[in-house]
Amino acid sequence: MTVNKILGNVATQQGNQVIAELMNGHYAVGDLSEGSEVPEHEQFEEFEQAFYKWYDIIYDDL
Numbered sequence: 001m002t003v004n005k006i007l008g009n010v011a012t013q014q015g016n017q018v019i020a021e022l023m024n025g026h027y028a029v030g031d032l033s034e035g036s037e038v039p040e041h042e043q044f045e046e047f048e049q050a051f052y053k054w055y056d057i058i059y060d061d062l
Contacts, residue, residue, distance in 0.1 A: 001026065001043060003036045008054070012061040019054040029054040 001022045008019045018032045027050035028038040044050035 001038055001040070003028065003032050003034050003038065006032070006034060010058050012058060014057075014061050017054060017057050017061070019050055029057060 001024045003020045004023045005021045006018055007021055007027075010017050015031045017029065019027065019029050020032050020034075020036075020038075021027055022038060022043060024043075026043040026045055027047055028043055029050055030038075030042070032038065044053065
C-alpha cells in the first residue's frame, strides 16, 4: 500500500524515521516518504501500535 501522509519524522543516525498513514487507513513506520510502497506485513491497523514501534526505533537509535 502507498504512503498517503507523513504524520511525524525524526532524523536519527539510521536515517529519517517516519510514522505515516497509508491510503488504506493503516499506518507504517521506517525510512519512508510520500508515495512509498509498504508491504502488507509491515503495516499496522492501529495508530497506537505504529506509534509504539516508531518510538522504539527512535529510542533504540539514541
